[in-house]
Amino acid sequence: MTETRVERKERTRRAILDATLGLCETQPLAALSLRQVAKEVGIVPTAFYRHFESIEDLGLVLVDESFSSLRDLLRAARTFDTPPPNDRALFHAVADNSVKALVTHVPRAQRHFRFIARERLAGPAPVREAVRHQLELIERELATDIARVPGAGRWTTEDLRILANLLVSAMLTHAEELALAGNRDDVVRRVETTARRQLRMVLIGALGWDSSR
Amino acid sequence: MTETRVERKERTRRAILDATLGLCETQPLAALSLRQVAKEVGIVPTAFYRHFESIEDLGLVLVDESFSSLRDLLRAARTFDTPPPNDRALFHAVADNSVKALVTHVPRAQRHFRFIARERLAGPAPVREAVRHQLELIERELATDIARVPGAGRWTTEDLRILANLLVSAMLTHAEELALAGNRDDVVRRVETTARRQLRMVLIGALGWDSSR
DNA sequence: AGTTTGAGTGTACGTGTGTACTCTCAAAAG
DNA sequence: CTTTTGAGAGTACACACGTACACTCAAACT
Numbered sequence: 001m002t003e004t005r006v007e008r009k010e011r012t013r014r015a016i017l018d019a020t021l022g023l024c025e026t027q028p029l030a031a032l033s034l035r036q037v038a039k040e041v042g043i044v045p046t047a048f049y050r051h052f053e054s055i056e057d058l059g060l061v062l063v064d065e066s067f068s069s070l071r072d073l074l075r076a077a078r079t080f081d082t083p084p085p086n087d088r089a090l091f092h093a094v095a096d097n098s099v100k101a102l103v104t105h106v107p108r109a110q111r112h113f114r115f116i117a118r119e120r121l122a123g124p125a126p127v128r129e130a131v132r133h134q135l136e137l138i139e140r141e142l143a144t145d146i147a148r149v150p151g152a153g154r155w156t157t158e159d160l161r162i163l164a165n166l167l168v169s170a171m172l173t174h175a176e177e178l179a180l181a182g183n184r185d186d187v188v189r190r191v192e193t194t195a196r197r198q199l200r201m202v203l204i205g206a207l208g209w210d211s212s213r
Numbered sequence: 214m215t216e217t218r219v220e221r222k223e224r225t226r227r228a229i230l231d232a233t234l235g236l237c238e239t240q241p242l243a244a245l246s247l248r249q250v251a252k253e254v255g256i257v258p259t260a261f262y263r264h265f266e267s268i269e270d271l272g273l274v275l276v277d278e279s280f281s282s283l284r285d286l287l288r289a290a291r292t293f294d295t296p297p298p299n300d301r302a303l304f305h306a307v308a309d310n311s312v313k314a315l316v317t318h319v320p321r322a323q324r325h326f327r328f329i330a331r332e333r334l335a336g337p338a339p340v341r342e343a344v345r346h347q348l349e350l351i352e353r354e355l356a357t358d359i360a361r362v363p364g365a366g367r368w369t370t371e372d373l374r375i376l377a378n379l380l381v382s383a384m385l386t387h388a389e390e391l392a393l394a395g396n397r398d399d400v401v402r403r404v405e406t407t408a409r410r411q412l413r414m415v416l417i418g419a420l421g422w423d424s425s426r
Numbered sequence: 427a428g429t430t431t432g433a434g435t436g437t438a439c440g441t442g443t444g445t446a447c448t449c450t451c452a453a454a455a456g
Numbered sequence: 457c458t459t460t461t462g463a464g465a466g467t468a469c470a471c472a473c474g475t476a477c478a479c480t481c482a483a484a485c486t
């Protein structure tokens with residue numbers, strides 16, 4: 001039952017991260033005090049400094065952590081069981097798949113999504129910048145992904161980025177709504193429908209779009 | 214140069230509202246202290262209570278105020294100088310008009326937009342609820358507006374709501390980006406392009422969409 | 427075995443916080 | 457002219473805040 005020194009340290013570090021995520025469900029990071037976090041973890045305030053330089057520093061770590069679970073979601077959304085027969089079916093499949101990934105992953109990583117959504121705009125400047133940067137990376141990934149879809153040949157790189165931006169901001173809105181809804185089944189289903197329809201509108205609408213105007 | 218009693222009271226009330234909007238550009242409402250606001254205004258902390266019950270109460274007033282400037286923007290976006298000749302031109306005109314309204318209004322009411330964007334997710338629960346409610350009203354207005362556009366006949370009410378939701382969340386994202394950019398011309402132009410293209414994609418894509426699947 | 431290391435403790439400080447209370451003093455009401 | 461009213465000032469309190477400093481004591485290193 002003895003614990004090595006690094007193990008123990010890692011355990012309290014995790015406890016601090018978890019406690020902060022928990023406290024951030026009801027208030028933004030900027031409204032959080034070092035003492036509040038320490039009390040929640042069960043350590044003395046000064047012990048906090050053994051792990052993080054400041055609340056802001058902690059926030060940056062949480063951003064990285066949160067985005068790695070977002071990446072898991074996106075990876076799931078990209079995987080198909082069976083390749084769809086035609087274009088229209090493909091778009092439907094993409095939409096359905098993405099939304100399914102959204103509603104199954106979000107509850108599991110609720111606190112991460114909520115954290116990102118909150119701190120994206122309300123966080124301290126460096127935290128906001130970190131979130132913005134990560135979202136940009138995701139946008140780019142999504143853009144190259146869409147580029148491989150049939151009918152996307154006519155699209156310019158710029159337009160693909162713009163389309164990806166639209167999809168990311170829509171999905172972020174839905175993720176936040178899901179996270180806030182908790183486990184209320186009716187809300188989950190409503191968001192699910194809205195998200196799926198929006199993706200279809202955009203993707204199918206995209207077929208009629210031509211970058212050359 | 215004498216000032217009536219109600220005039221004077223209204224003046225400090227405004228000063229409190231303005232000071233709070235100013236302070237909220239760098240931090241969320243929840244991280245704000247009553248004393249900070251009072252100091253900024255130039256009154257003693259206890260005098261605050263003559264105007265608002267709490268910071269949260271003040272927040273709710275700011276939400277109302279902010280949304281009335283958002284409504285101004287939307288009204289501007291709906292007004293046309295000359296009716297466009299055909300459907301495609303109409304969609305382009307709608308998109309151009311909306312985006313023009315966005316980039317001209319946002320700088321004027323920057324602090325209001327920033328406040329909404331921040332507090333929508335990071336604010337105290339009652340403030341978040343107030344923002345959510347106002348956005349829902351705007352969505353409904355937009356939906357009935359789109360319903361009058363040619364080609365929208367085939368759309369169900371539900372789908373119109375879903376489309377409006379997509380547009381509102383996209384425009385909110387852009388408004389926030391504009392507000393954060395301040396007066397940096399290159400950013401403004403980039404956001405402008407992105408917003409216009411997204412609106413066109415969605416609106417023109419919408420022509421190809423059929424609610425009946 | 428003896429020594430070093432470092433996570434976590436305990437105490438102490440100056441400062442900021444919300445709020446209760448009494449006081450002022452000019453505009454409004456009589 | 458006198459009285460009432462109410463925005464704002466001033467003082468006071470108990471409490472939470474970040475952080476500096478010296479301490480403990482078991483695991484890890486030599």
